[in-house]
Amino acid sequence: MFTGLVEELAQVRHIHLSAQGAEIELSARTILEDMQLGDSIAVNGICLTVVRMGDGAFVVEAVPETMRRTNLHTLRAGDTVHVERAMAANGRFGGHIVSGHIDGTGRISQIRPEGMARVLTISCDQEILRYVVEKGSICVDGVSLTVMGVTSTAFEVSIIPHTRGVTRLGHARVGDEVNLECDIIAKYVERLLQMPAGSSESGARKSTVTLDLLQQHGFA
Known part of the structure; x- marks a missing residue:
């Protein structure tokens, strides 16, 4: 289980694609401190298993179903991703319950400033939108966010300055595909x-x- 609080930005070193799925090698620092083989790591909100590690990096595997349902297929070497270790039993619950099982993807259709914040409008399918409510929680690329508003085709979230500074969402652009997980x-x-x-x-x-x-x- 995760909480949607990103621990650091990892960089994609290499992606190996095959008929069986993909192996993704990621450079990181903080989450490597106590990482072990078999650990569950949320990568852009997707629960993946560590299969190899060393030389300041770790490798996770993604099956074809995961590649189809998420934005992993858009990654290239040099890209950054959000990473979070599974929550420790004695950890602080700062976000909301995140399983790491992505419901689907959405697309950023509008970005507008609002005071110090940056408001993202994310369009998505009705199968996802049915679980989205104003003031509720949603996980966007592994980031726990509060829903500002909901329409028949999209929802809005506000990215505060701190979140902009520690995640990729501060540099998001219209048209970007993002992973979505609804509140379980x-x-x-x-x-x-x-x-x-x-x-x-x-x-x-x-x-x-x-x-x-x-x-x-x-x-x-």
């Missing part, structure tokens, strides 16, 4: 509401979760 809690709530009364996947017991109950406790 929204999916669980939807799933519970879709289950017919008196049934469960196992048929073992009746669910007591109703829309009235969720509204009563502020979840809907």
Whole structure:
């Protein structure tokens, strides 16, 4: 599990593409301090496994499905990516729950200044947009952000000066493709509401979760 707080910008050293997917070698410093083989690392928000490391770099693998569903296919040697180690059990929960399982990609359709901030409008499919709510959380290229507003085709997020300084989003351009992961809690709530009364996947017991109950406790 991750929290959407980027630890550093890693640089792409090399990408090897094949029919089996891709191997991506990344130069880094901070996250190498306690890295071990098999560790899970979020790369632009994608949970990937460390398969090799050494010489100030580490290598992760991505299967064809990951390449199709994310913006990894756009990477080139020399590009920078957001990286974050999996959250430690005693770590501070500064962002929101991020699984590293990307729902799809969006495209930056507009960028405008607003005071000290930079507002990005990101267009995406309805399958993603259905889980996006104003003041809710969304993960954009591995960065935990708060949703400013939602329309029928897009949503807005504000990039504050600190985030601009420590992530690639400060240099984002109109047309850029970004990875999106919706808040997992929204999916669980939807799933519970879709289950017919008196049934469960196992048929073992009746669910007591109703829309009235969720509204009563502020979840809907």
